[in-house]
Amino acid sequence: MSAKAKGSAVIHSERYTLFQRVLHWGIAGLVLASLAGGAMLYTFGFTGLRDTFGMDVTNTIYKAHKTLGVLILGLMLVRVAARYGLGVPAPVPTLTGFERFASAAVHGLLYVGLIGMSVLGWLATGAGGFPVEFFSARLPGILGKNEGLSETLYWLHGLVAVGLVGLIAMHVGAAMMHWKVKKDGVMERMMLWGGGR
């Protein structure tokens, strides 16, 4: 079956492609791990982590958080390209106008928030004079050292993270409602297997 979603290319399926579904769940896992790591960095701070866990563990936690952020950014860019290249299935026909508007708004904000959060983290790290680490590689910091700017960018990075937590809660809540209460096939469009559609 062929369907066309507004502003996107045609897709010949009622579900997201397997590639898009794998990207969705892979990125979802990375984002949850990154948010958990970020909450830990915020709660303990550098000195708190070092005093509690020692220098090696602290460095590993920072490196993992930065690596996750760069990975999320790269995969989100692949995802945007996949969205425009492969298209998306048209909305489930039984959705109300409000549901269509709300899901488009939340999905759009998730895209902007995920890319924005990673970019802000990268720039804040560079401006702080800290290494931008991706596994064992060191990426360019992009901005020159500017501690005031780094603090502002870290603040914005945290603000976007808090906004994302709210968006994810709404998104997961809506997905559960469609899956278990409305049973209208929305969840099945994104499941890795099964779904029967």
Ligand code: HEM
């Ligand atoms: C238990 C967790 C999650 C569930 C059950 C879930 C479920 C879904 C479902 C069913 C869709 C398809 C909606 C439709 O067909 O209209 C979807 C799309 C989407 N999800 Fe999730 N999701 C989860 C976690 C996440 C997380 C953590 C993120 C990112 C932070 C995320 C980002 C997105 C985005 C951006 C889309 C829109 C894809 C597009 O149309 O291009 N999801 N999700």
